[in-house]
Amino acid sequence: xxxxxxPPSVSGAPGQRVTxxxxxxxxxxxxxxxxxxxxxxxxxxxxxxxxxxxxRPSGVPDRFSGSKSGTSAFLAIAGLQxxxxxxxxxxxxxxxxxxxxxxxGTKLTVx
Amino acid sequence: QVQLVQSxxxxxxxxxSVKVSCRASGFxxxxxxxxxxxxxxxxxxxxxxxxxxxxGNTHYAKKFQGRVTMTTDAATSTAYLEVRSLRSDDxxxxxxxxxxxxxxxxxxxxxxxxVTVSS
Numbered sequence: 001x002x003x004x005x006x007p008p009s010v011s012g013a014p015g016q017r018v019t020x021x022x023x024x025x026x027x028x029x030x031x032x033x034x035x036x037x038x039x040x041x042x043x044x045x046x047x048x049x050x051x052x053x054x055x056r057p058s059g060v061p062d063r064f065s066g067s068k069s070g071t072s073a074f075l076a077i078a079g080l081q082x083x084x085x086x087x088x089x090x091x092x093x094x095x096x097x098x099x100x101x102x103x104x105g106t107k108l109t110v111x
Numbered sequence: 112q113v114q115l116v117q118s119x120x121x122x123x124x125x126x127x128s129v130k131v132s133c134r135a136s137g138f139x140x141x142x143x144x145x146x147x148x149x150x151x152x153x154x155x156x157x158x159x160x161x162x163x164x165x166x167g168n169t170h171y172a173k174k175f176q177g178r179v180t181m182t183t184d185a186a187t188s189t190a191y192l193e194v195r196s197l198r199s200d201d202x203x204x205x206x207x208x209x210x211x212x213x214x215x216x217x218x219x220x221x222x223x224x225x226v227t228v229s230s
Contacts, residue, residue, distance in 0.1 A: 036216040038156070045206055045220040046148070046156065057218060089156050093214045099172045100146075100158040100214055 004028065004090055004103035011109040012080045020075040020106045022090030028101060030071035033093040037066055037075045040105075041086040049088070050075060077108070085110050113137040115207055115221035122227045123197050131224045133190040133207035140183070141165050145190040146210040146217050147181060149203040157203075161213045162190065170213045197228045 005023045012018040022035065029035055037050040048057050050066035053073065063078045073090055090103040118132040133145060144163040148156050160171035162181035169181055180193045190207055205224045208217025 034216075038217075040156075045223050046208075046217075047220065048216060048218050051216045051218070087155075091156075091158075091216065097173065099160075099170070102148075102156040102158060105155040 003094060004092060004101055006088075006090060006103040006106045008104070009107045009109065011111055013111045014080050014082065016080050017076060017078045018080060018108065020077075020088050020108070022073040022075070022103045024071050024073070024092060026071065027096040028092045028094040029068065029073055031095060033095075035066065035068055035073035036091045038089045038091065039086055040089065041083075046089065080110050082110050084108060113209065113219045115209060115219055117205075117207060117221040117224045120225040120227070122229065125198055125228055125230055127197050128193060128195045129197060129226050130191055130193045131205050131207075131226070133192075133221050135188045135190065135209070138209070140188040141185050144210050144213065145181070145183065146208045147192045148206045148208065148217070150206070151200070151203040159192070161210055163213070164190065168213070194226070197226075199228050202226065202228045
């Protein structure tokens with residue numbers, strides 16, 4: 001059982017904005033460890049989307065943004081496009097596990 | 112450009128071992144580390160550990176300690192993951208990713224290697 005909790009699914013119409021939450025605890029996000037987000041399109045390897053809570057790697061559109069508050073982190077996707085459909089994972093360090101941890105993943109459907 | 116190319120799929124019997132390779136190019140190999148992540152069919156991502164190509168330091172997830180070994184070969188710019196005592200629930204895609212420091216993030220990923228454990 002993951003200690004980073006994500007909703008199993010979110011959906012939105014093209015052009016809309018959706019937010020994916022990643023809820024942790026005092027041993028990970030709440031301890032101010034960085035949160036990273038990955039996008040995994042169908043049949044593909046994961047791709048880094050956001051690192052260090054809010055920074056985008058080169059080439060990632062500014063439609064994707066990250067934020068953090070308390071024991072939760074958030075990935076926002078604005079101007080939804082059909083090609084955004086896929087799975088999204090958060091990741092952070094957990095001091096009780098002494099290692100990295102992924103959230104369970106959220107499947108994004110563009111209606 | 113940065114590329115990580117992994118070895119091909121493997122089919123193994125329970126109890127056997129498997130060694131997956133990850134050949135890197137497009138950057139200075141020894142200034143990075145490599146993280147390994149696996150994904151069972153239809154499931155989420157699971158972090159396995161990290162290995163430095165600079166000094167060989169390793170940091171394994173507690174779940175895998177004693178059963179996996181991560182190494183690097185600077186001469187061939189290749190990272191390796193060995194998993195021993197395979198079980199059916201080890202059937203998964205195994206991914207390598209470039210990760211500068213332990214407990215940071217993977218910025219470039221390999222294409223994945225499917226390891227199937229079946230009798």
